Amino acid sequence: MTDDEHEAVRDLLAAWAFGALDPAEEETLAPHLAECESCAAQAARLRETVRLLDGPEPSAPAGRNNGALSLALRARPTGPRVAAHAAPYAAAVAGLKALLPELEGRWTTPVVHDWDAHATVAHLLAADEHLAGELGVDARVPPSRIEEGTHWEDAWNRRSADVIAHEHGRTPEETVADWAAQADALLATAQAHDPELAARAVTLMGMRLPVADHFLVRGFETWIHTDDLGRALGLAVPPPPPEHLERLVRLAVRVLGLALGPTAPPVLFSVTGDEEWVLGSADEPVQAELTLDPYDFCLLVGGRYAPETVPRGQNGDAAAVRNVLERAASLSWL
């Protein structure tokens, strides 16, 4: 018997002992083990090790247990059932809550702008407050002194800065508790459950939109900042579920269309897997085509992609395409 033969057999013995060989391979071992004492001894030793791991056959196989997930559902209760228009926000809130335990001890990690993780959650507390106030949910942070007639964007930024300063005087756990309580209250409103009530248009962040769409915007912003937090921690935050992403895309396309106005050079815009829209002037022939992945489009609109670096397919007039991309990136909702 050659050394090579022994080596070939020994190479397979561990897999054999674990029962991890193909039947055909297993058959090739048998003749050698029958003849070679030293290989057989090693095989016996390895099998004995696996036998000890095995132990005796369990006397009673573990039965099917209907309550098998009860501990899981106590540890993380499922979110409230809401109408379709509020579901993306409900999912985004659940997604941020799922990330929060990973922030333990890392609350001072820089995240985005000049915010640390604590400030990022404080910002969401401030950002959700506008819709909460509109729907009769009480504010959780003392009001800021912002003069009547301040432009919405200034008022929005100052309120965010005030709330962040206020929350930095508290513990991250307190901020999280207030953010979560406000989010839960928003999801418990009648407007989160009743599409008819949510059809009423209100002006928030300078946009007059149905309450249903403002819920979508809340979901969008919550997800974008959760993604920011994930990046800061080195964790990959998954894109929202496809049906939610689709709703976000459609809303963003509508807002983008309004922002471009009726005179922009028309561009045939499509999102992979969704429909096509002509953005810009309806009176001229289409000058270019632009295709984006839905996830990338949302990141662009959320300000997380520069217009020149967002992955895309394009042809036709490059300036018309650039105009659309730049406008999308500058929507600055978030």
Next chain:
Amino acid sequence: MESTGVTSAPPPADAEVHRRLVYGDESALAEVYTAYGGLVRRVAVRVTRSPVAAEDVAQEVFAHLWSRPYTFDARRGSLRTWLSVLAHRRAVDWVRSEARHRKDAGADDSALQAIPDAGPGPDETVVDRERSLLLHSALAELPQPQREVVHLAYFAGRTYRQAAVELGIPEGTAKTRLRSALRSLAETLADPPDPALERGA
């Protein structure tokens, strides 16, 4: 159409399940349980020898996945392997803490023997039971690449070739890892028992 940049790759099945878990889709948890509940309990019962304890371990494992979905990263390995490894570690911890508990309670005879329905059965000697726990503790401490192949080949019943495909490694590498792993385990038995384990620490 001219294309610039790379668009995000289509997500494999584990990544899709992870997405649903993250966003609080309870049906994803139920699906994961249907797919891997059996494996998780099989692993746990091998270590604990107790169907009741295995049930508790399974509860903990799925509660951990559901409440801490970010502790699983689909870029680093499959959900199957991750759950199997987690179940094994929890089961080893359970046996250790049970043994410690019994000793603390002043039970002087073999602590393991005193565990209700987890002691050595008629087919198993006390020595075998202790050696088995020694082996499972050593298995839990193997380097991750070796541990993953052992979990797929041994607990999940894959051939080493299937394990290689699932892990995206060459077949020869899977075979070598099994060999190194089993050699370390066999050596554990040759060494005198770990005094820390004897104390049930």
